[in-house]
Amino acid sequence: MANIQEVAQRAGVSVATVSRVFNNSSTVAKKTRLKVEQAIDELNYEPSVLGRNLRNSESRLLLVLIPSISNPFYSDIIRGIEDTAIGLGYNILLCETDSNPDRESIYFNLIRNRLADGIISMDPSVNKNKLIELASQYPIVQCSEFDEDSSISYVTINNELAAYHAVKHLIKIGQKKIALINSDEKFLYARERRRGYEKALNEYGLKVEADWICNTESLDFEDGKRAMRRLLDLFDRPTAVFAVSDMLAIGALKEVNSSGLRVPQDFAMIGFDKIAFSNMTHPTLTTIAQPMYKMGCISAKMIINKIQGKQVESIILDHELVIREST
Amino acid sequence: MANIQEVAQRAGVSVATVSRVFNNSSTVAKKTRLKVEQAIDELNYEPSVLGRNLRNSESRLLLVLIPSISNPFYSDIIRGIEDTAIGLGYNILLCETDSNPDRESIYFNLIRNRLADGIISMDPSVNKNKLIELASQYPIVQCSEFDEDSSISYVTINNELAAYHAVKHLIKIGQKKIALINSDEKFLYARERRRGYEKALNEYGLKVEADWICNTESLDFEDGKRAMRRLLDLFDRPTAVFAVSDMLAIGALKEVNSSGLRVPQDFAMIGFDKIAFSNMTHPTLTTIAQPMYKMGCISAKMIINKIQGKQVESIILDHELVIREST
């Protein structure tokens, strides 16, 4: 593969001129530019990002940390990030952390190695202290997840209000015995969504039953199934469930279906996230939509602004109730 | 962030010695090594990958091209690639091409820019000629997809045989009217799976009905639904379907469910891929499992061998029939 030297030689100019042509520096005569462009074509030349980045100490690469790419929740966010970042001349390194601290440090080192210019983190169980420490030296933003007490900028939704709307919808369609399938409340969003759930119940004079609140270990289909099993085994069964994630709701739905109850006639179900699958279940799932694509776009814009030294502010976006067959 | 210079200064040695310590060169005295290691610790030094790579003209980065991260088919493969690659000192750049040639060239340029050392492509609709041209200059392997007439190494399964097994399973459980929901036959795997379908029918004296073969535009849920709708509207309806992808099968299943037919009593369904979601449907989906994780591991090993100049050979792996509720 040709380098800038050979192009310069072939075009009969200096390397500086070749560089100027590539960077659209205006101070190149048309004739010279033409000569150079021809040489570039002939040699099929592409500048080495390595050389350029070393010189400029930037890589134009963004790290995107996610726990698992198999979680469809992240698809649209990532598309938003990619579209925005590529438009602004940055490329994306998708990093699957598996919520594993070792995996995570590998990726953290990538930014300390200057192989990436910034990080967008969507990992809720990220090593908090390390992230905060890193954020004091390098550009970092959080998307969807965030820490209340750190100064890392974020983009997210109002989880409490969204949960409140979900539960209120169940109440409005006549449900009185509403259970909550929540994830581990070590996560901020889980605590917030629980608050929203309780707020709606209180507002309509419904009692919060401890038995009707399940906490799952993770957000998998199986967790949803298990939680639903537990609820159906209760003496005083609920007749509706608000699950804090569609995957949990889909697991719960599967369990309800298997038990012979009909949805929505005998049982109502509402999820959270509006993942693509939530429209493929039988029946389709009512859910809360987060503006994922937009969240991705904004977080990309945010991190790039931060990299370029601009001031950035955290943003809270609106959610939307999507009513489908399950309620 | 400290650089090698500062570490050398602090340790009272030359930069060459610091480099030796970092690269485990044996020719460093214990005492010197200790001094250097202390300086490294104190300054919290991490070598710049940019500098190192420029010098060595390697990046230890692998590109993984996939059409869409939201397709769960790729999850396990990618996990296999990651586990293997990270173990061998390489990091992964996940590239979503959206099957968009423009997107694709961005990533192709990354390797021409020496920002990546090799490519694992899983994109079936990749610009074939460009990929072949690139493969003549850079290390490239194909995973799952491949071209019969190119010399690019690949790892895949025997698609014809797998389809044959799927259809044979339907026949064995008494099905006689078996439809095929296939994707676009511009893809090699689609042509191969069709051959397997026809072979099984022929072997058991069942006629191949043109009406019972649907080709879909892409592999989405909606395509499966549409295809199933068409089949159910036929005067002479099939009573079983082999879909060449779980997503298509799940769409078809949804349509069957909605039409009031019961699965598996009135209608049998078999998919392909064993994506996680195929176990979450109602009823759960019988499917053909590809050894995805293993495919990932092998393709990673393969590309790294290729990068290191070793000879590599294409591999065909075994598949497995997973019988669940839908048949």
Place this chain on the structure above:
DNA sequence: TTGAAAGCGCTAACAC
């Protein structure tokens, strides 16, 4: 066992 120095490919400051 260690150091000096060249050079990987590029950009930008400076000179002409």
Place this chain on the structure above:
DNA sequence: GTGTTAGCGCTTTCAA
């Protein structure tokens, strides 16, 4: 408008 050259951070030869 263009060329010369220093230097980004590192590894590796060569010499001591």
